Amino acid sequence: TTIGASNQAVAKAVAEQAARFTHTCFMVAPYENYIELAEKLAAITPGNFEKRAVFFNSGAEAVENAIKVARIATGRQAVVAFDHAYHGRTNLTMGLTAKAAPYKRGFGPLAPEIYRMPMSYPYREENPNISGKEAAERAILAMEKQIGGDQIAAIIIEPIQGEGGFIVPATGFLPRIAEWAKENGIVFVADEVQAGFARSGAWFASDIEGIEPDIITLAKGIAGGMPLSGIIGRAELLDSVHGGGLGGTYGGNPVAVAAALESIKFMEEQDLAGRAREIEEKFFTRFGALQKDIKELGDIRGRGGMVAMEFVKAGGKEPDAELTKAIAAECLAQGVLILTCGTYGNVVRLLPPLVIGDELLEDAFNVLEDAIRKAVA
Known part of the structure; x- marks a missing residue:
């Protein structure tokens, strides 16, 4: 990608x-x-x-x-x-x-x-x-x-x-x-x-x-x-x-x-390494703010265009693989492909094409944020 x-x-x-x-x-x-x-x-x-x-x-x-x-x-x-x-x-x-x-x-x-x-x-x-x-x-x-x-x-x-x-x-x-x-x-x-x-x-x-x-x-x-x-x-x-x-x-x-x-x-x-750093900044700005609202969003991490969110049961760090699956399924239903990963199956990972434009990236982020909010509701 x-x-x-x-x-x-x-x-x-x-x-x-x-x-x-x-x-x-x-x-x-x-x-x-x-x-x-x-x-x-x-x-x-x-x-x-x-x-x-x-x-x-x-x-x-x-x-x-x-x-x-x-x-x-x-x-x-x-x-x-x-x-x-x-x-x-x-x-x-x-x-x-x-x-x-x-x-x-x-x-x-x-x-x-x-x-x-x-x-x-x-x-x-x-x-x-x-x-x-x-x-x-x-x-x-x-x-x-x-x-x-x-x-x-x-x-x-x-x-x-x-x-x-x-x-x-x-x-x-x-x-x-x-x-x-x-x-x-x-x-x-x-x-x-x-x-x-x-x-x-x-x-x-x-x-x-x-x-x-x-x-x-x-x-x-x-x-x-x-x-x-x-x-x-x-x-x-x-x-x-x-x-x-x-x-x-x-x-x-x-x-x-x-x-x-x-x-x-x-x-x-095309300086795709530079573009990866731009994607990283946009990701952390957007989902760092979301993390303050969503107690199940335990950790956001990564570098460049290789970033992820780890989901847990509210109030602790117990991995929540079912919630993670639900988020991925909702994204797919809305036309956005994301992958899950992690030893505990509770991480949503993002590997966007480094050539992705800001408008399409924001569309994907909107779908992902909606899916997270819907899954934890």
């Missing part, structure tokens, strides 16, 4: 590439635009170091390959993920994903050597005054005691959690985790599949707190709706993989790559 449905510039690039050739397997017969995209990503992703990139089809594939790189580069096997995480639905990524239903139940056995650590979730912390750095130290202590820093190949985290509830960790949490990873020779993987490509109000959510991940996983917004994903990271990590160890027949398909190059160009020219 980043650049809008059937974006004309992207559709034109796709048609032109399809007319030239639709596919060769890059590992057998390479093509130029794959290299061009890798170079572009090296320029815009965080980190002033030499990088390598490789492309796949889906976000889950990107995550799996990031873990493969981390394991072969470090010679270790343990992988750390966090509470409320979502990383995919393949066998390995199911294990990394926190929520059992509908993602994992009945699909086991799951991949081994995956460990889960406590996340910084400001709204639901037992100690509401805990800082981001303190929350990080809590996770670090658990990793040291349960696994050992010298046994961990990778720590993978979404800088803004997606399916888990659009959770923005407290300031300082991500930098301290990344720092500890570096101190212990652990590959720090930022899963930017959902938060990347201007969605957060920056090119990548990692930019906001100044972290430089060793590897970044990419998908969703990368190619304007075409199936494409990838990883980009430190050259010495990706170069540690033997020839043929990474790849896939359709990974980095030239038509999808053409869409990605045009999508990134469009995001730059």
Whole structure:
């Protein structure tokens, strides 16, 4: 949804590439635009170091390959993920994903050597005054005691959690985790599949707190709706993989790559990161005011065009999934599509196209506010 449905510039690039050739397997017969995209990503992703990139089809594939790189580069096997995480639905990524239903139940056995650590979730912390750095130290202590820093190949985290509830960790949490990873020779993987490509109000959510991940996983917004994903990271990590160890027949398909190059160009020219920040401001102004009237609206949060509301039973913080479902159903009845998410199923998340105009955005906000007021009445 980043650049809008059937974006004309992207559709034109796709048609032109399809007319030239639709596919060769890059590992057998390479093509130029794959290299061009890798170079572009090296320029815009965080980190002033030499990088390598490789492309796949889906976000889950990107995550799996990031873990493969981390394991072969470090010679270790343990992988750390966090509470409320979502990383995919393949066998390995199911294990990394926190929520059992509908993602994992009945699909086991799951991949081994995956460990889960406590996340910084400001709204639901037992100690509401805990800082981001303190929350990080809590996770670090658990990793040291349960696994050992010298046994961990990778720590993978979404800088803004997606399916888990659009959770923005407290300031300082991500930098301290990344720092500890570096101190212990652990590959720090930022899963930017959902938060990347201007969605957060920056090119990548990692930019906001100044972290430089060793590897970044990419998908969703990368190619304007075409199936494409990838990883980009430190050259010495990706170069540690033997020839043929990474790849896939359709990974980095030239038509999808053409869409990605045009999508990134469009995001730059239209300053969609800036537009995401405008959407964020409008959201917090509108629903911050509503929160004062609606006691069931427990929390509003997010960054850029990746924002959410968490609904609870009045008078406390008990999650109210039924109320959340009712709000989504009423919005649908009025012609507005919204999604729910969260570990407890009680979060309404908004991922508007970053090209949306103010008038249409306000129309959607009006429908959403009416649906909330009707559901709590």
